[in-house]
Amino acid sequence: MSYRELAAQQHGFLLRSQLTEEEIQDAHQTGFIIDDYPLQSEYVFPTQLSSTATNYGYYWLWLLAFPTVPPEQRNPMPYFAGGAALDVQQIGWGSRESPVFIVMPLQLTPYINADDGIVDDFIVDAKIQPTDWSLVDGIPVENILPALQKYLLSNDDFENAADAVFDAHDKGCSWEDLASVLEVCTGLWPNRETGKTPQTGKEVLEHFFQEYALPDPDLEDDDYEDFTEDEDDAWWS
Numbered sequence: 519m520s521y522r523e524l525a526a527q528q529h530g531f532l533l534r535s536q537l538t539e540e541e542i543q544d545a546h547q548t549g550f551i552i553d554d555y556p557l558q559s560e561y562v563f564p565t566q567l568s569s570t571a572t573n574y575g576y577y578w579l580w581l582l583a584f585p586t587v588p589p590e591q592r593n594p595m596p597y598f599a600g601g602a603a604l605d606v607q608q609i610g611w612g613s614r615e616s617p618v619f620i621v622m623p624l625q626l627t628p629y630i631n632a633d634d635g636i637v638d639d640f641i642v643d644a645k646i647q648p649t650d651w652s653l654v655d656g657i658p659v660e661n662i663l664p665a666l667q668k669y670l671l672s673n674d675d676f677e678n679a680a681d682a683v684f685d686a687h688d689k690g691c692s693w694e695d696l697a698s699v700l701e702v703c704t705g706l707w708p709n710r711e712t713g714k715t716p717q718t719g720k721e722v723l724e725h726f727f728q729e730y731a732l733p734d735p736d737l738e739d740d741d742y743e744d745f746t747e748d749e750d751d752a753w754w755s
C-alpha cells in the first residue's frame with residue numbers, strides 16, 4: 519500500500535513510523551505533506567488529504583497518543599473516553615471543555631506519548647473488550663453511558679450536563695439508564711424553588727426536566743413521542 523493510500527485510510531494523516539525516509543522526502547517534494555498545518559508534530563504528518571474538521575482533529579490526537587505504534591498494531595484498541603467520546607458522537611455542546619481521556623491497554627504503556635501534552639490523562643485498562651467501544655467516523659470511542667459518566671465527573675455545569683443527557687437519550691439511551699449514570703451528580707445543583715439538592719440520579723433527572731419544561735421522567739419512553747408543548751417554553755428554542 520502506498521503512503522497516499524495509507525493517508526486516505528487515516529483521515530489524511532501519516533505516522534512517521536509508517537514511512538521510509540525516501541517516502542518522507544518524496545511526499546515533501548510533491549507537496550503531499552503539509553509543513554505549515556496547524557496540527558504540527560514531529561510524529562504525525564498532515565497531508566493534502568487532511569482536514570480541520572472536529573473529528574479529524576480527534577483522529578490526529580489518537581494517532582499522536584502512540585506515535586510509534588501503527589493503528590493496525592494497536593491491540594486491544596485504545597479509545598477516546600469521557601467528553602471526547604461524546605464530542606465525536608455529537609452529544610452535548612460542552613464536552614470539549616472536559617479532559618480528553620484515552621483508555622489504553624497495559625501493553626501500550628511503554629509507547630505512550632506524554633511529552634506533547636496530547637491528553638490530560640491516559641486510563642490504563644488491562645481488560646479492554648471489543649464491546650467497550652465502537653467506531654464513529656473511523657474513530658474508536660467509548661460507549662455512551664460510561665463516557666457520559668466520566669464526563670459528568672469532570673463537569674459541574676448544569677446546562678452542559680442536561681444537554682449531554684438529553685442528547686444521549688436521543689441516541690437511544692433509556693431514561694432509567696441515564697438516571698443511574700446521574701448518581702454521580704447528586705448534591706450538585708440546588709432546586710431554585712426549594713433550595714434542596716437532588717439526592718438520587720432520578721431526582722437529578724427530574725430537576726433537568728423541571729428546569730427545561732420537559733415531561734415527567736416517570737413516563738415511559740414511548741409516551742414522549744406524543745408530548746407537545748408551547749415552543750416559547752421549549753428548552754431547545
